[in-house]
Amino acid sequence: MFENPDFLRLLERDASSVKLGEGANETVEVNLISKEKITALMATLP
Amino acid sequence: MRLFVLALLLASLASAQSTDAPKNARLEGQVLSTAGGPVKNATLQLLGRAVQPGQSPATYSQSTNNDGKFIFESLPAGTYLLLAQKDGFARNTTPPAPLTLSSGQELKDLIVKLTPMGVITGHVTDQDGDPVTSSQVRVLRFTYTGGHKQLSKVGGGITDDQGNFRVFNLAPGLYYVNVIPRTTVVALGTEPVGQESYVTTYYSNSVNPSGATALNLSAGGELRGIDIRVRKGRVYSIRGKTADIANGGVAVTARVGLSSKEDSTINGSQPARPADGTFEFRNLIPGTYVLQVRPLPQGAGGQANGTPSDLIGRVEVTIKDSDVDGIVLPLMPASAFDITGSISVEGGDFKELAGLLRGPLNDPALLSMVFGLRDVEGLSGLLNAKITDDGSFRTPLVLSSTYFLDFTPLQAFFAAMALAGAPQGGSVTPVPALSQGVYVKSVRFAGQDVTNMSLDFSFGANGALQIVLSAKAAAVTTNARDGQGHAHSATRIALWPKSPNQGSPMGGLRFSLADPMGGPTSMVWHPATIIWSHGKRWMAACLRTRTS
Numbered sequence: 001m002f003e004n005p006d007f008l009r010l011l012e013r014d015a016s017s018v019k020l021g022e023g024a025n026e027t028v029e030v031n032l033i034s035k036e037k038i039t040a041l042m043a044t045l046p
Numbered sequence: 047m048r049l050f051v052l053a054l055l056l057a058s059l060a061s062a063q064s065t066d067a068p069k070n071a072r073l074e075g076q077v078l079s080t081a082g083g084p085v086k087n088a089t090l091q092l093l094g095r096a097v098q099p100g101q102s103p104a105t106y107s108q109s110t111n112n113d114g115k116f117i118f119e120s121l122p123a124g125t126y127l128l129l130a131q132k133d134g135f136a137r138n139t140t141p142p143a144p145l146t147l148s149s150g151q152e153l154k155d156l157i158v159k160l161t162p163m164g165v166i167t168g169h170v171t172d173q174d175g176d177p178v179t180s181s182q183v184r185v186l187r188f189t190y191t192g193g194h195k196q197l198s199k200v201g202g203g204i205t206d207d208q209g210n211f212r213v214f215n216l217a218p219g220l221y222y223v224n225v226i227p228r229t230t231v232v233a234l235g236t237e238p239v240g241q242e243s244y245v246t247t248y249y250s251n252s253v254n255p256s257g258a259t260a261l262n263l264s265a266g267g268e269l270r271g272i273d274i275r276v277r278k279g280r281v282y283s284i285r286g287k288t289a290d291i292a293n294g295g296v297a298v299t300a301r302v303g304l305s306s307k308e309d310s311t312i313n314g315s316q317p318a319r320p321a322d323g324t325f326e327f328r329n330l331i332p333g334t335y336v337l338q339v340r341p342l343p344q345g346a347g348g349q350a351n352g353t354p355s356d357l358i359g360r361v362e363v364t365i366k367d368s369d370v371d372g373i374v375l376p377l378m379p380a381s382a383f384d385i386t387g388s389i390s391v392e393g394g395d396f397k398e399l400a401g402l403l404r405g406p407l408n409d410p411a412l413l414s415m416v417f418g419l420r421d422v423e424g425l426s427g428l429l430n431a432k433i434t435d436d437g438s439f440r441t442p443l444v445l446s447s448t449y450f451l452d453f454t455p456l457q458a459f460f461a462a463m464a465l466a467g468a469p470q471g472g473s474v475t476p477v478p479a480l481s482q483g484v485y486v487k488s489v490r491f492a493g494q495d496v497t498n499m500s501l502d503f504s505f506g507a508n509g510a511l512q513i514v515l516s517a518k519a520a521a522v523t524t525n526a527r528d529g530q531g532h533a534h535s536a537t538r539i540a541l542w543p544k545s546p547n548q549g550s551p552m553g554g555l556r557f558s559l560a561d562p563m564g565g566p567t568s569m570v571w572h573p574a575t576i577i578w579s580h581g582k583r584w585m586a587a588c589l590r591t592r593t594s
Binding site: 002003004005008011012015017018020021022023024025026027028029030031032039042043044045 | 161189218219220262516518519520521522523524525526527528539540542546552553555
């Protein structure tokens with residue numbers, strides 16, 4: 001399912017964004033996405 | 047009096063010992079269905095951590111009672127994985143969160159949830175309304191192979207004497223159903239072929255995957271009445287012959303395979319006629335098909351009926367509204383497609399390469415496993431590059447096709463697992479072969495920049511592949527938090543480019559390799575194996591691997 005770009009786009013709503021440059025060292029806080037939510041997102045995809 | 051003092055002393059000693067000695071722990075809980083209600087007779091396995099690499103972990107097993115409850119008694123203090131399973135429920139294939147039991151701890155009211163599998167039932171009839179018996183019914187889902195969307199089979203069954211079918215053990219999700227009539231024969235035949243025939247039909251009433259109706263199956267649900275009336279449609283043939291290009295185009299014998307690009311379940315294969323190398327596939331609906339030559343089993347001397355076993359060939363054919371004749375399926379030696387090139391290190395010389403391409407074991411013998419080419423359609427396995435001491439390499443291709451550069455060879459992972467004494471089986475996650483901090487900075491083929499692109503060798507390979515590595519990969523530290531802002535462990539962290547990387551499997555998506563026995567909440571990433579460019583934006587998400 002993670003190969004599906006449509007699924008990743010849905011997941012992006014709860015994901016954190018980080019911009020990387022060469023040699024950068026960035027820290028990002030990421031929120032927990034429940035398995036129930038992942039299952040629900042998967043079920044919406046054709 | 048002496049006896050009394052002695053007894054008091056012994057009692058005191060026993061008390062002191064019982065205070066210091068580790069006490070066993072106890073675990074009590076219940077298995078519930080996500081659809082509601084307890085799950086009786088579920089099997090639970092409690093796996094302890096192996097003390098030494100290669101040592102088998104301690105394992106304890108229990109079953110649930112009629113109330114779905116279970117108890118593990120007399121457990122040594124430690125960290126455990128708890129796995130639950132039962133027929134008719136989805137297996138948990140991702141690592142659950144670990145349990146840590148301290149000495150003498152009694153953990154109660156632990157809830158484990160299992161997701162019940164669903165069922166799809168229906169009835170298949172022909173155009174006259176008569177039941178279609180002994181025909182294949184397939185339950186399908188869309189999958190992605192190299193960015194290409196395709197229906198793939200996830201379950202199926204055979205219609206009974208009344209045309210009924212029942213497909214079970216399906217996880218919740220969206221599905222498609224098709225039926226393949228017995229009269230659909232994708233094979234060489236001698237009988238006359240009509241212009242119209244019963245064809246593969248998708249629920250509810252389509253002969254094309256694009257017209258199939260999606261079915262939303264809930265956890266433990268049963269979708270009834272998925273009735274399909276098999277349709278007749280115009281069908282066509284593909285005819286051609288195999289030809290050994292290296293020997294003047296003479297006909298050769300080999301096995302020819304055909305598969306639909308839209309639906310992987312429509313496929314077949316046949317041997318080409320020995321006399322003239324011809325083949326014919328019939329009863330094909332309009333669409334695009336891939337024809338491949340598969341070498342016949344080898345005879346004495348590496349030959350199969352005079353055909354060298356290393357000959358290869360592949361073509362794509364599209365049927366619109368007529369038969370396709372005169373296809374020449376060229377067989378060429380695999381060596382004709384060798385890809386050559388070199389790997390270098392930015393700002394350094396090749397002596398630094400061994401340190402960057404050290405692989406997970408830092409073993410020079412694994413250098414040749416560092417990277418390979420992977421067919422985007424999954425038609426062949428990973429083709430490892432053979433790297434020489436000066437950084438030049440050669441990679442034999444099996445098929446003229448489009449490829450990814452792949453720096454996560456499974457062979458290296460298996461080797462690492464074997465060295466670490468890890469148990470065999472279970473899920474396999476490829477690991478990067480490059481050292482941390484190293485990434486693929488640029489890729490050029492025949493002088494053209496193909497960084498972030500797949501490599502199209504459909505028409506051979508006239509040119510060299512040049513790969514430049516850099517030791518200046520970016521690093522990302524992810525701190526995982528739950529809804530209350532608390533640090534959270536034992537989850538998978540996913541990291542992917544906001545714009546999918548066309549030159550990498552799964553668009554460049556990577557998962558963390560968190561320790562399932564208590565992974566860190568903070569994880570440092572070196573997106574080393576991703577072909578990456580300056581200023582690229584990435585997305586990170588923390589995925590919970592068990593139900594709450």
